[in-house]
Amino acid sequence: MSPVSHLPARALAPRRHDEILRRLGAQGSVSVAELAGFFDVSRETIRRDLKLLSDQGRLGIVHGGAARFEPSEPAMSLRSQENAGGKAAVGRAAARLVRDGMVVFLDSGTTTLAVAHAISELRDLTICTASLKIALHLCHVPGMRVHMLGGEVDPGEEAAVGIDTLDAMARFRVDIAFLGGGALSPDGEVTDFTRAGAEQRGRMIALAGKAYFVLDASKFGKLTPLRIPNFERAAGVIVDANPELALAEALSQKGPELIVAA
Amino acid sequence: MSPVSHLPARALAPRRHDEILRRLGAQGSVSVAELAGFFDVSRETIRRDLKLLSDQGRLGIVHGGAARFEPSEPAMSLRSQENAGGKAAVGRAAARLVRDGMVVFLDSGTTTLAVAHAISELRDLTICTASLKIALHLCHVPGMRVHMLGGEVDPGEEAAVGIDTLDAMARFRVDIAFLGGGALSPDGEVTDFTRAGAEQRGRMIALAGKAYFVLDASKFGKLTPLRIPNFERAAGVIVDANPELALAEALSQKGPELIVAA
DNA sequence: GGTTCGCTGCCACATATTGCAACATCAACG
DNA sequence: CGTTGATGTTGCAATATGTGGCAGCGAACC
Known part of the structure; x- marks a missing residue:
């Protein structure tokens, strides 16, 4: 003592x-x-x-x-400019999968923001998102009901993350979900930067009728540390350019369909 | 040594x-x-x-x-430009009530947005808000932790409202809250446009250590349909100009202190 | 009691950051 | 168009900070 x-x-x-x-x-x-x-x-x-x-x-x-660590990635405003054309094409391809009246989940990220713009043409959608910018944009589109998921705001993503977000997500019945990702790894799997992000996306796959990842070509072949749970149950991966053959085959073997936007 | x-x-x-x-x-x-x-x-x-x-x-x-390079702030909504000087003064007066380290609730509305800008000078605040624009602005200020309250997004307010929002709100311990309002009625009471808004504000009064309403002079003497529960327990009402004597007296009789920003 | 082990402080030396001074540029103004 | 004061740039020296080795000290253990 x-x-x-x-x-x-x-x-x-x-x-x-x-x-x-x-x-x-x-x-x-x-x-x-x-x-x-x-x-x-x-x-x-x-x-x-x-x-x-x-x-x-x-x-x-x-x-x-x-x-203290500050994730300080390049500001979102900058990222959204990169490969804007490709992201827009992905957005249009994604929008073609959506029908009037659906409940749509939109993840945070710059590519999903492009999806949000593309689906502005549709009517009578219920949108569910954790992204501040997506909510702000779509709430002004007539005929859209927007549900914002709460949680602690990640400045890099400009979106809510964390336990509250997971919790809120679980209350929705979602017809179709569009998810972002950190990278499309060489073995045909979408991976993520953070544990919280991977968990959130994995749960949404399980929750949604159909879940699509939307990625632009800059994510091909990169590596980020976290696997996304349930990835093989995702309906598809929408990209803006043809990936290498090996990557495409690896992906189709896992399950999700590869959709290349025009 | x-x-x-x-x-x-x-x-x-x-x-x-x-x-x-x-x-x-x-x-x-x-x-x-x-x-x-x-x-x-x-x-x-x-x-x-x-x-x-x-x-x-x-x-x-x-x-x-x-x-700061601002890729062009897409011209704030019209409402926020009305009486911008007065709102800014109210914002500064409100910010003077906030101390480093506090948990601050910010309601939706253009006057509370002015408060959000004014408290950017402070550090180490935990912000709790249902307003998309406030969350988007403050999440980029270093030293701020921002919690976004979830719920259905009201396009007019650009903020989450409804049952989910009430629910999320209840989880916070708030030191100081700044609330908007539809009008300052002639009998010295802040009133609101919608049932949901009034309920949300009333609950926040009960929840926060101190609750202040922030209003600009354009709201004086107007009438909106809904009383705000617990109004008499609010700590104060911050405005940008002296209201009529009768109104000021009626207000002070209810309880809340009248604070006129310089 | 003796020993080992972990934590701490001191020392000497390596490295990083800062301020100073001299000089190059810029911007405002008559 | 040139002057003038403020601002930006660069090299260098001074100071503060970081690193690794070593010894003292107390606690735990045998």
């Missing part, structure tokens, strides 16, 4: 770690000097703490301290 | 970057001299920071500082 005496009660390592993470959450960054002064330990000790937390992937080390 | 001295603790690079981006988001542009003075570093350092952020595509460098 540690004596509860008058000793200066030096902070134990886990206590320091907790406080460091708390400050990170509150201020976004911490400095070695600050922390060393606060805990009254040497800078080396703080650095060792930061190294440890960094190895656990809970913060990023910068010169002079540490900072 | 004991580091008990309160040396100015030079800001870490990431902290400077956050602050620069925050100012960009709030004011649209920043100057090198301003920033150098604020952080107490040399102009070269600031320029190196700006170069770095520019390379990441997060701002554009101009002579004398940096500006």
Whole structure:
């Protein structure tokens, strides 16, 4: 038992770690000097703490301290300009699969935003989405009922993510879903950047009558870390250009149909 | 040597970057001299920071500082331009009530959108809103966590409404809430257009530590059909001009404080 | 009691960031 | 059209920070 005496009660390592993470959450960054002064330990000790937390992937080390991770991908406004023509073609191909009166789920992402524009021509759709921009666009189209899924907003995606989103999704009966993805891997599978994203897409496949991935050619052959559950049960993958033969075969063997937009 | 001295603790690079981006988001542009003075570093350092952020595509460098490149904000809806000065004043008055670290609820509406812009200056806020535009704006401000409330999207409000929204709202512990309203009736009560809106606002009054209505002068003395439950428990009503004496007295008699923005 | 192990602080050396100074550019104005 | 003050750029030196080795210290264990 540690004596509860008058000793200066030096902070134990886990206590320091907790406080460091708390400050990170509150201020976004911490400095070695600050922390060393606060805990009254040497800078080396703080650095060792930061190294440890960094190895656990809970913060990023910068010169002079540490900072919270910011996924900081290129702003969405920039991404949506890339290969705009291809995305539009994918959007039109996707729209041809939709019939008046359907319940449509639209995932977040720039290609699904193109789908949202393409289906503006249709009537009497019920739209279900976690993307702020898609909701904002389609809510002004007459004859559309738009349901926004709630959750914590991911600035990179400009969309709700997380447990609340999964929860809200489960309440819908969806006729057709259009999903984004991080990459179309060489073995014919769509993969994702984040655990939360992969989970969300996987559940939507299970939930929707038919689920299609929409991807543009820039995603071919890339690799991202997370497999999407239920991928083989997706109805198809809509792309804007012919992928390599090997990739196409690998995909069709998994199950989903390959649709190449004109 | 004991580091008990309160040396100015030079800001870490990431902290400077956050602050620069925050100012960009709030004011649209920043100057090198301003920033150098604020952080107490040399102009070269600031320029190196700006170069770095520019390379990441997060701002554009101009002579004398940096500006945010806005791929043309597609002209905000007409309503928000009416009495823009007054709404901005209300927004600033509202922002003065907010402290770093708070959980803030922002209702839908054009005046609350002005509040959203005004609180961009603050840091480490958790925002909870049903408004698509507010979520879209604030999710890009560093240091803000934004929670979007789900629900069916009302095209007029560009916000989620309905049972799902009420449900999601109830899960939050809110420090301060800013609510819109349809009118400030002659008997000193804020009233609303729709049953769903009135119910949502009434519940938020009950839920939040402090609830303020934000209104501009165009709402004075008008009449809309629905009373807002719990109105007398609201902390205050923030407006941009002095209402008639009778109206002010009627309001103060109900309970909420009248705050007239400069 | 002795030993091992983990944590911590100190030291010396490597590296990164910053500020200064000199010079090149830019923009406003008569 | 040229001057003038402010701003941008570059090389370099000073300072702060990061890294690895080593020893002291206390706790746990044999």
